[in-house]
Amino acid sequence: MPLPDNNTPWPPPHLARTLAEMRVDDAWYSGDAAKLTAVYARNPTRRNGVARLWGRHRAPQAGKRDGRLHIPLAGDIATASADLLFSEPPVFTVADTATQDRLNELSDADGIANTLLEGAEVAAALGGVYLRITWDRSLVDRPLLTTVHADCAVPEFAFGLLRAVTFWHELASDGASVLRHLERHERGRILHALYQGTADNLGRRIPLTEHSAVAPLAESLGPDGESIETGIDRLTAAYVRNIGPNRKHRGSDLGRSDYAAPLYDLLDALDTTWTSWIRDIRLARARLIIPDAYLRDHGPGRGASFDDDREIWQLLNIPPTEQGGITLSQFAIRVEEHERSAEATTRQAVRSAGYAAQTFGIDDQGAAITATEVKAKERRSMTTRGKKIRYWSPPLGEMLHVMLLLDRLLFGRGIVPERPRIAFGGTVSEDPTTLAQTLSLYQQAQAVSVDTKVRMIHPDWDEDEVQAEVARILTETGQAVPDPMQAGALV
Template sequence: MPLPDRDQDWPPPHIKREMRLYEEWGAWYAGDPDRLADVYGSTGMVHGIGLDPKGWDRPSKGFSGWIQRAARYFWGTPVPLGQVRSTKLHIPIAGDIAATSADLLFSEQPTLKVPGKTSQKRLDKIMHEAGIYGALLEAAEIGSAYGGSYLRVGWDTEMYDHPVMSVLPPDAAIPEFRYGKLAAVTFWRVLAEDDSSRQVWRHLERHERGRVLHGLYLGTPDRLGKQMPLADHPETEIYADQVDENGGFDSYYPRGLLVSYVPNMRPHRLIRGTSLGRSDYQGVEHLMDALDETWTSLMRDIRLGKGRVIVPDLFLDSLGRGSGAAWDADREIYSGLGMLPPPGAQANSMLTITQFAIRVAEHVDAGKALTAQILRGAGYSAQSFGESDGSGQAVTATEVHSREKKSFSSRGRKTGYWNPTLQWAPDVLLSIDHAVFGRKVSAERGEVHWPDGVQPDPEALGRTVELFNRAQAMSLETKIRTVHPEWDDHQVHEEKERLRDELGLNVPDPDRLDDVLVPSLGEE
C-alpha cells in the first residue's frame, strides 16, 4: 500500500481514540502541570466550579463539555476567580514508574548470541558503537508510559560505518498488524508550522516488507494536504535522490520490516481486540490525580498555617495619603491611648495571633497509601522504588526477590514481549551491515539470554561454593558456572584451564581422557 495520494484528515480518524489515550498518558509521563490542565480541560477561570474535584458535588445539568470533565478530576478544576496563581502541586510518580520499569528490564544488559565467531564479534561491536543498549533502555521507558514503542534500524554512510537504531513513540505512528505482528507502519513528523497561514509541513515515512517510502506533504493542522516533491524541504531533500519513481527504495532486508513494535503489556483493557500494548498508567490515572490533590492539600495547610498577627488600625504607621499604612513588628514603644481598656482586658488583648494546625501526619499517611495503591495497580512493588520496611537490615538476593515479587513478575511478563524484537535485532543489523557496508558477516536470528535481575550477595555465594567444595559435592566447572552463570561454554573452559594452571593440578581434563590413554596403550 503506497503513501496517501490525496488530502485527508490527519491523524486518520480510525486512530483518534488511541491518540487521545497517548495524549493523556504523555501528560502524566511528562510531569508538566500545564499539559495535565490542558488534557483534563482546566483552562480559564470559573467561579464556583470544581468545589469538589472528585465529582460528588457535580455541576447542574446546564453545564456541559469541559466543565463536566472539570468536576471529575482534580487537574480538571479551573483556577477560581480572585486567585492569582494555580496552587496545584504535581508529584512525578508517573515518570518514576516508567524509569523503574526500564531499569528492571535493561539496567543489566541481556546477551545476544548468533552463530559464528566473526558475526558475533561484529554484532558485539555494533551493539556498543551504535548505542543499541541505550536505545533499548529508552524504548522500555517510552513503552511503559505509552503502552509500546517502535525500534527502527537504518543507516547513514556519511556519518557512520555501521547500522544505527532509533526509538520512535507510538503517538507518531499508524501501525498495521496481522495476527498480532506488525505488517506495516507509517511514521510522521511535523517539519514546520506557520500559525499565521495555518500551513503545516509533514514528513511521512512508511515501512513495508523489503521497502521504505518517503513523502512530503503541505497541509493544515488537521488536514494532511497535498504531496510535494521531497526536494522542497531541507529536512527531506536527502531522500530525493534515493527514492525511485514509486517514492521508495529497497530496505536490504527482504525477510521483514526495518521496524519492530514492542508492546509494554497485553491485553489492552480499553480497546478490545487491538494488538497495541497498554500503559502502566492505565487504570491508575485517577489515583495519581488524587495523589496530587493530597500533596496540594498539604501545601495549602502549610500556607494557611503561617503565623499571622492582626493589629488594630492605631498600631499602623501611615505611609502618606493614598499610600496605605504599615506595621513595624520590631517596634518597642507606642504612644499611650487616651482611653480605658475594656473591663478585664489584658495589655496585649488588642493583638490577635492566628496560626492554624498543619496536618502533616494525616497527609503523609494518605500520600503513602495512595502511592502504594498506584504502584500495585501499575504492577510493581513499593520496594522497587526505594520504600523500605523500616528494619534497616541487609537482605539477601532471595529476600529481595521475595519482597519485590510483583515487580519481578511484571518484568518476567515484559521480557516475553521483548524476546521477538531482541531476536530480530541481530538479524536486521547484520543484514544492513552486510548489504550497505560490505561486511562479510552472516545474518541470522539471535538467541537472547536475560540476566537474573538481582545480583547475588558475593559473600553468601562464596560461602555456598566453599561448603559444597568441602563436601566434595561440586566439580570445578560447576563452581565456575555457579559464580558466573552468564558465561558461555568457551569462557567457562578458558577459566577452568587457567585455574588448573594456577593450582598446579595435573589431573587430565575428562574431555581429553581418550587423547591421554590411547597413545599410552599404543606404546605398550
C-alpha cells in the same frame, strides 16, 4: 498499500480515540502541570462526581501562583518498568564467531542498551513502542536500531502481527501550515514522502528536496521515485507491546499502558492529597493580628505598617480592653492524615500498575538484605518483568536479525546472519559475601566444579574467558595434572 493521497485527514480518523488516550498518558508521563491542565480542560472528566484536580477552572489571581501540586509518580512508574527490563544490558548471542564479534561491535557502537532502556520507558507510558532499523552512510558505516513512539505511527496488523507501519514526523509548523515527513515500512522496501498541509489535514505531496532534513533521501529513491528497496523480504520495523491485553479495547493489537484505569483516578487523588497538604502548610504560617493603634503611620496617603522585628516600644495611649493586644494566629498542619493518605494512594497506584511497593522504596527499612530477600519482597514486580520480557523478546530478536542481514547486504560484512538469542540481565546483583558462602558450602559438599563456580561468579563472561580462568585456577592450586594415560608412548 501506497502512501496516503493528497488532502487526507491526519492523523487518520480511525486512530482518533487511541491518540486521544495516548495524549492523556503522555501528559501524566511528562509530569508537566501545563500539559495536564490543557488535556483535562479540553476533555473534562469527573472522579466520584467531582471534577478532577487538573480539570478544575481556576480564575487567575494577581501575584498568586496556582496552588495545585503535581507528584510525578507516573514518570517514576515508567522509569521503574524500564529499569526492571534493561538496567543491566541484555546479552545477545549467535553461533557463528565472526557474526558474534560483529553483533557485539554493533551493540557497543550503537548504544543499543541505552536505546532499549529509553524505548521501554516510553512503552510503559504509551502502551508500546516501535523498533526500527535504518541507516545513513553519511553518518556511520553500519545499520542503526532506533525507536519510534507509538503516538507517531499508523500500524497495520494481520493476525496480531505487524504487516506494515507508517511513521510521521512534523518537520515545521507556522500555525497555519504543517510540513510532515511520512516513512512507510513494508516488506522489502521503505517509502518516503513529504506533505504540506494543516493541523488536521495531510495536504498535498511535495518533493523531498523542499526540506533539508529529508532532502538526502531523494538520492536513494528507486525508479518509482518514492521507495528504497532493502533487498530482504522482511519488515524493517517491529511493534513491542508493553503488556496485554488492552483492557479498554478488547481485541486490539495495541498494548496496554501502565497507567490504564484505574490509575488516572489514583494519580489524581495523589495530587489532590499533596495539594491539600501544601495548602495546610501555607495556611499554617504564623500571623499576627494587631489593633490599628499598633500600626506606625507613614503620613497622609502613605499607609501604615507594623515592624514585627522591633524590640523597644513606647507605651500606647489606648484604652485597656481585652481585645487591645496582639493575637497570634497559627493553624495546625494535618501531617499524619495527609502522609497516610498519600502513602495508601501510592501503594494502590503502583500495585494497580503491576509493581511491588518495595520497588519504589516504600517500607524500605534501610537494613541490608540479600538478593533472594529482595526478589521475595518484590515478587509482584518480578512477575510483571517476566511478562514484559516475553513481549520484548520476539520483536527485538527479529530486529537484530534484520540488522545483521542489512549489515551483510548493504555494508558488505562477511558474516552469517541469524536470529540472536537474548538473555535479559538480572535486576539484583547477588551480594559477594553471600555468593562466596554459597559456593563454599557447595565446595564442602563436593557438589560443584571449578567451571560452575567461575560461571556463577562471572555470568557475563563468554566461553573462552571462563575456560581461561578455570585453567588459571587449576594451575595455581596444583590440580592441573596431566592425563596419566597420555604420559609417554604406549608400547
